[in-house]
Amino acid sequence: MDELIRRQRAFAAARDWEQFHTPKNLAMALAGEAGELLAEFQWLTPEESVTVMDDPDAGHRVRSEAADVFLYLTRLADVLGIDLVQAANDKLDEGERRYDAATYRGSARKAPPLS
Amino acid sequence: MDELIRRQRAFAAARDWEQFHTPKNLAMALAGEAGELLAEFQWLTPEESVTVMDDPDAGHRVRSEAADVFLYLTRLADVLGIDLVQAANDKLDEGERRYDAATYRGSARKAPPLS
Amino acid sequence: MDELIRRQRAFAAARDWEQFHTPKNLAMALAGEAGELLAEFQWLTPEESVTVMDDPDAGHRVRSEAADVFLYLTRLADVLGIDLVQAANDKLDEGERRYDAATYRGSARKAPPLS
Amino acid sequence: MDELIRRQRAFAAARDWEQFHTPKNLAMALAGEAGELLAEFQWLTPEESVTVMDDPDAGHRVRSEAADVFLYLTRLADVLGIDLVQAANDKLDEGERRYDAATYRGSARKAPPLS
Incomplete structure (x- = not known):
């Protein structure tokens, strides 16, 4: 890249x-x-x-x-x-905190856009 | 990546x-x-x-x-x-053939989108 | 309007x-x-x-x-x-000429964007 | 329309x-x-x-x-x-309440998107 x-x-x-x-x-x-x-x-x-x-x-x-x-x-x-890769990893960190796997499992409805 | x-x-x-x-x-x-x-x-x-x-x-x-x-x-x-990096390099190859530097110098008007 | x-x-x-x-x-x-x-x-x-x-x-x-x-x-x-209404009617005129009902019936694949 | x-x-x-x-x-x-x-x-x-x-x-x-x-x-x-015209008028009503002319005069920075 x-x-x-x-x-x-x-x-x-x-x-x-x-x-x-x-x-x-x-x-x-x-x-x-x-x-x-x-x-x-x-x-x-x-x-x-x-x-x-x-x-x-x-x-x-x-x-x-x-x-x-x-x-x-x-x-x-x-x-x-x-730095796109760093910025993307920061968003994934945020996503992992916000959408815990148990609560959001199988549901896109509950998952609003990250930003 | x-x-x-x-x-x-x-x-x-x-x-x-x-x-x-x-x-x-x-x-x-x-x-x-x-x-x-x-x-x-x-x-x-x-x-x-x-x-x-x-x-x-x-x-x-x-x-x-x-x-x-x-x-x-x-x-x-x-x-x-x-493979995004490979695909992007292929488009740059194409862009270099299509927009030779002398003809398109300083002109965006002459440069239609690559695709 | x-x-x-x-x-x-x-x-x-x-x-x-x-x-x-x-x-x-x-x-x-x-x-x-x-x-x-x-x-x-x-x-x-x-x-x-x-x-x-x-x-x-x-x-x-x-x-x-x-x-x-x-x-x-x-x-x-x-x-x-x-004039949006006039421009849209002009595009519909064009669409009616380009996509005759018999040929394009039921197929979106055959219908490329109008512009 | x-x-x-x-x-x-x-x-x-x-x-x-x-x-x-x-x-x-x-x-x-x-x-x-x-x-x-x-x-x-x-x-x-x-x-x-x-x-x-x-x-x-x-x-x-x-x-x-x-x-x-x-x-x-x-x-x-x-x-x-x-009904697009009605929906647009509703948004203009909302915009007039939200962005009073005196406060927002000449400033787009202060004006976030309506929605």
Whole structure:
């Protein structure tokens, strides 16, 4: 992941695109790509969504859209100085405290979003 | 990142939440969190967005929302069998071919989304 | 709908919020609210989503989020000079030409997004 | 708007697409289209976004994406039995109580999302 972040920095610098990579713009690009990823699943049943990678065309698009989300997320985090892995572990710590396994077992209804 | 993915698997298994973690639902959760991250920037000027982490409250929220996006993205990729780092490098390869540095220098207008 | 648009103009003017209501910012606010609406459905099965309004709490939140999306959409359209009803009818004209009823009957797979 | 809703009902019925139009799926389609609309603005400065309709190509895309958001929003509201205009007026009533014009004048920072 560090190597990927360095590669993105070089990619943006070589094209003088750093001027466009404000956190505001990157958050927009990230949400836009998340919307494209979402669109791949919108007419699938939950069951069909489980096997989406078995279809070569749909599978390729899903992989490509997930990659775009990842690229904008890591770029945004880099620009903001956020360590994503550390931040994610902090959220899991919080999740483990908040949703004890016994109480929330098998129930998503009881589990509001973490943030 | 591998360790984080293993931790998420254990977290979901301990709560019997795997039943909710269909790709369709995870793509929804991912897009929802991307929307919350986006909302942190919606009334900021591009310039204000650059220094968002200097404000302790806003900075904490942004870090937390970015972590949520990362958690759902890595969980979705895990469920689908996608290697995010490899997929992102493939997209950067494609981007380097498509947007040669000389032609696209300083212009975001000319650069349509990668996908 | 015209009355609602006029009311929003007065609401923004009275608070000197027009400065924040650039199309860029309003598109962000709209997507953020669409993400909140989406989040109401993320852990529901398709069948559960059909009866979401039967639950007073969830029903109230869904109605409120749908209203927020509508408010930002109509405000954005007003700022941009777009007649939403006319634009939507134009898209339906296009959809009727593109997806003839016989060919696309019962198949969402065959129907790519209109845009 | 009532006429538009009736037209959408007929459009879906003629193609036997009602089966796909669960609230869950429609909320996904709505968020996906909101993401596409957002993407039109992601690399524009706030100032450039104000004149986006002056460019025939970008203007056409923005109008088309706004229409798509509107179509899925009105269809979702129809399926759920929500009167969007009434719900939006209720939110404006709430907004007028919560954000009195004197206190919030000229400040978006002080104004958290309505919901």
